[in-house]
Amino acid sequence: MLDSIASLGRAGLAAVASLGRAHLLLIGILGGLPSMLIRPRLLVAQVYNLGVLSLLIILVSGLFVGMVLGLQGHYVLSQFGAAESLGVMVAASLVRELGPVVTALLFAGRAGSALTAEIGLMKATEQLSGLEMMAVDPVKRVLTPRFFAGLISMPLLAALFSAVGVMGGWFVGVGLLGVDDGAFWGQMQSKIDFNEDVLNGVIKSLIFGVVVTWIALFEGYDTSPTSTGVSRATTRTVVHAALAVLGLDFVLTALMFGG
Amino acid sequence: MPSFSSHPKQRSDQMESGSTTSRSSGDGSQRAATEALVRVRGLHFRRGEQRIFDGVDLDIPRGLVTAIMGPSGTGKTTLLKLISGQLQADAGEIEVDGQSIGSLSRSELYALRTRMGMLFQSGALLTDLDVFENVAFPLREHAKLPESVLRKLVLIKLEAVGLRGAARLMPSELSGGMARRVALARAVALDPTMIMYDEPFTGQDPISMGTLTSLIRQLNDASGLTSIVVSHDVSETAEIADHLYIIANGQIMASGSPREVAASDSAWVRQFMDGEPDGPVHYHYPAAPLEQDLLHSAVH
Numbered sequence: 040m041l042d043s044i045a046s047l048g049r050a051g052l053a054a055v056a057s058l059g060r061a062h063l064l065l066i067g068i069l070g071g072l073p074s075m076l077i078r079p080r081l082l083v084a085q086v087y088n089l090g091v092l093s094l095l096i097i098l099v100s101g102l103f104v105g106m107v108l109g110l111q112g113h114y115v116l117s118q119f120g121a122a123e124s125l126g127v128m129v130a131a132s133l134v135r136e137l138g139p140v141v142t143a144l145l146f147a148g149r150a151g152s153a154l155t156a157e158i159g160l161m162k163a164t165e166q167l168s169g170l171e172m173m174a175v176d177p178v179k180r181v182l183t184p185r186f187f188a189g190l191i192s193m194p195l196l197a198a199l200f201s202a203v204g205v206m207g208g209w210f211v212g213v214g215l216l217g218v219d220d221g222a223f224w225g226q227m228q229s230k231i232d233f234n235e236d237v238l239n240g241v242i243k244s245l246i247f248g249v250v251v252t253w254i255a256l257f258e259g260y261d262t263s264p265t266s267t268g269v270s271r272a273t274t275r276t277v278v279h280a281a282l283a284v285l286g287l288d289f290v291l292t293a294l295m296f297g298g
Numbered sequence: 299m300p301s302f303s304s305h306p307k308q309r310s311d312q313m314e315s316g317s318t319t320s321r322s323s324g325d326g327s328q329r330a331a332t333e334a335l336v337r338v339r340g341l342h343f344r345r346g347e348q349r350i351f352d353g354v355d356l357d358i359p360r361g362l363v364t365a366i367m368g369p370s371g372t373g374k375t376t377l378l379k380l381i382s383g384q385l386q387a388d389a390g391e392i393e394v395d396g397q398s399i400g401s402l403s404r405s406e407l408y409a410l411r412t413r414m415g416m417l418f419q420s421g422a423l424l425t426d427l428d429v430f431e432n433v434a435f436p437l438r439e440h441a442k443l444p445e446s447v448l449r450k451l452v453l454i455k456l457e458a459v460g461l462r463g464a465a466r467l468m469p470s471e472l473s474g475g476m477a478r479r480v481a482l483a484r485a486v487a488l489d490p491t492m493i494m495y496d497e498p499f500t501g502q503d504p505i506s507m508g509t510l511t512s513l514i515r516q517l518n519d520a521s522g523l524t525s526i527v528v529s530h531d532v533s534e535t536a537e538i539a540d541h542l543y544i545i546a547n548g549q550i551m552a553s554g555s556p557r558e559v560a561a562s563d564s565a566w567v568r569q570f571m572d573g574e575p576d577g578p579v580h581y582h583y584p585a586a587p588l589e590q591d592l593l594h595s596a597v598h
Contacts, residue, residue: 166424168384173439
């Protein structure tokens with residue numbers, strides 16, 4: 040009994056200590072912003088690595104999610120004689136929820152895991168220590184550009200996900216199921232509000248970008264420098280980032296749309 | 299072989315000793331009496347429950363090759379990390395070039411590190427940069443040089459380690475020995491005062507090992523460096539070192555010139571230097587008697 044309480048206490052202490060280290064790392068990363076601005080080339084390279092190289096999975100997923108929304112939405116709406124509202128339903132679902140959330144989950148799996156593995160292996164192969172010994176701060180040189188690249192990439196990827204998703208919904212609804220083209224776009228245009236829907240979706244994806252990239256960088260930087268350590272850190276990144284995104288999405292949705 | 303510009307003081311020393319790769323104990327002892335670049339006093343360091351250093355005192359003489367030797371896991375690499383400020387000592391004082399490592403701010407420590415080079419066991423080359431860019435990296439970070447000057451400097455450093463022709467190869471295309479030579483070129487790119495080598499001979503074939511041994515000695519002499527070589531390869535290290543420290547169980551077990559240490563009558567030192575499998579350091583890890591273990595497992 041006492042042992043279980045003690046192990047619970049140890050786990051709690053370890054979690055708090057880990058949270059403390061993560062926050063200290065975030066402060067260090069943000070402190071690297073001025074030196075990153077002097078050398079924007081580092082940021083551009085990481086936007087390419089994290090954003091551009093994630094495009095394929097984001098676009099393909101967005102297309103299929105939009106097509107499924109078109110099919111399911113048409114099935115439900117046509118039962119109430121409201122199939123013309125399909126455009127609004129598809130767009131609102133994507134812009135408010137699915138765009139930011141699914142993009143963040145895919146980003147955690149594709150780019151987040153790659154970030155953790157890269158930083159973890161740099162630690163295991165002493166590249167981070169090597170930078171330290173060359174009097175170069177690895178947090179500012181390596182982590183800061185990756186953090187801001189994640190922050191920039193996420194809203195852009197979410198926007199593309201939503202745009203392609205709407206096209207998928209249009210293809211199925213208008214192209215295959217015969218919904219009126221004018222009604223599809225017209226209702227979408229009149230019912231989707233820029234501030235209420237689009238801007239809130241962008242804010243969500245910005246927050247998800249910070250959280251997913253922060254978790255990925257921290258797990259890589261804090262990993263034990265062994266193959267098992269890197270493997271576990273990569274798994275933790277995907278699990279923790281997914282849980283954080285879904286949990287935060289509920290909180291943000293309640294704050295933004297909860298009335 | 300490498301062609302470094304020879305430091306005047308070292309050239310006269312080489313002429314006196316007659317050789318750069320084989321040094322007499324008298325020469326080593328005489329040099330060891332020179333001023334210390336690194337001074338360690340009362341060093342205590344623990345990792346968890348494990349005691350790594352328990353009141354270690356040592357001096358690294360300026361301008362010489364000093365070897366830190368000892369069995370695996372005795373804290374040789376940890377000592378380098380403590381000297382370079384990558385780790386903080388629990389107690390004691392470490393001074394490098396008159397500056398106390400423990401009391402330096404981050405920027406002061408980084409300024410000091412621009413005068414230190416370190417060759418990591420793995421080479422620690424940046425895997426997303428090619429050989430040229432790896433060597434150019436510290437110059438780009440710390441010396442605002444025109445691109446044409448930087449290119450010449452990098453090529454000179456690579457020529458010195460015999461890898462100018464490999465300038466455009468990626469680290470993944472290099473053998474272990476080549477990677478360490480590139481790392482060596484990078485470590486000396488900023489012309490440091492001191493260079494630390496962490497297990498430079500581990501996993502090297504005889505040719506690479508011979509090349510590295512010559513490079514370490516010649517770099518030290520030609521560039522007027524102070525070198526610290528951490529290794530457990532007795533013969534290669536003793537061949538190039540002016541001064542040896544043997545550490546184990548958190549303490550200095552022996553120190554002196556290679557010849558003095560080799561002549562030590564300590565059973566522990568003898569076992570280490572001669573590579574005897576059993577002696578004061580037991581072959582078997584402490585365990586219950588074999589019979590007891592075997593019978594115990596039979597019951598289960």
